[in-house]
Amino acid sequence: MNYVITGGAGNISKPIVLGLLAKNQSVTVVSRNEANVAELAAAGAKTAIGSVEDADFVKTAFTGADAVYLIIPPNFAVTNWIAYQHKVADNYTAAIEQAGVKKVVVLSSVGAHMGTGAGPVDALSYLEKKLEALENVDALFLRPSYFMYNLFSMIPLIKQANIMGSNFGNTDEKLALVHTKDIAAVAVEALLELHFTGKSVRYIVGDEKHPSEIAALISEAIGKPGIPWVPFSDEQALQGMLGAGLAATFAEGYTAMGAALRSGEMQRDYYANKTELAPTKLTDFLPEFVTAFHHS
16 A cells, blocks of 8 residues: 655654554655654655645645545744645645545544634644545544643743643533544554545544643642642733744634633534543653653
């Protein structure tokens, strides 16, 4: 089989590439930077170096693929996050149609059922809908929950104010969490088997913890027991991110996502369609957080 994996050597794409190579598959990895995928090339992957904002490049990269894995890679240099995401989504769907790709695995997200109102996830919903409109293409939409490694963003807040927090966490709803290695494992399995047909959704969640539980576990692990989770207002969250140097397009998107979590809408479809939890729990992730905390 010929696979094309977007996302370069990212936290999910890299283990997908290595997992497929371990099964003696032909894999092409798409990356903006050749140096970033040198390790994967050395492991046996082919490389396609270019920008996913270039429609012709994407079409060429997808030509000859039996299956592709799609991720809209982060690009913190853009001034309009949604426009960038839509452009990449348009390029992907056009290339899939033009290259005749029949099997597609997509990294989407919890909250994609909303369509709008979930910040950066809105564009993933847009990508899902674009692919749903393609005939004779089987697509599996992976909808993982809140990445455990996103908790690394709490480290400056802990060190500066001895708190954790965001503009959610003031309700009884637990936050669904997932480790990226569990997402990669599901993606590898789906790509190797290619049993999915039509358009389907799979949620990937490893643990469910209330933000106050998250704060308690993390604070205990780093030797600072009792650090609270403090719910912020949307304006406080927005200004905090802007003050930390995050561009407005990203700060506004993350604020909207937090508001969707607070309202319960972000995770509503997941909790209505729960599946078996993935193996990695928050307690398994804690050593990674401790290491990052002490090295930051």
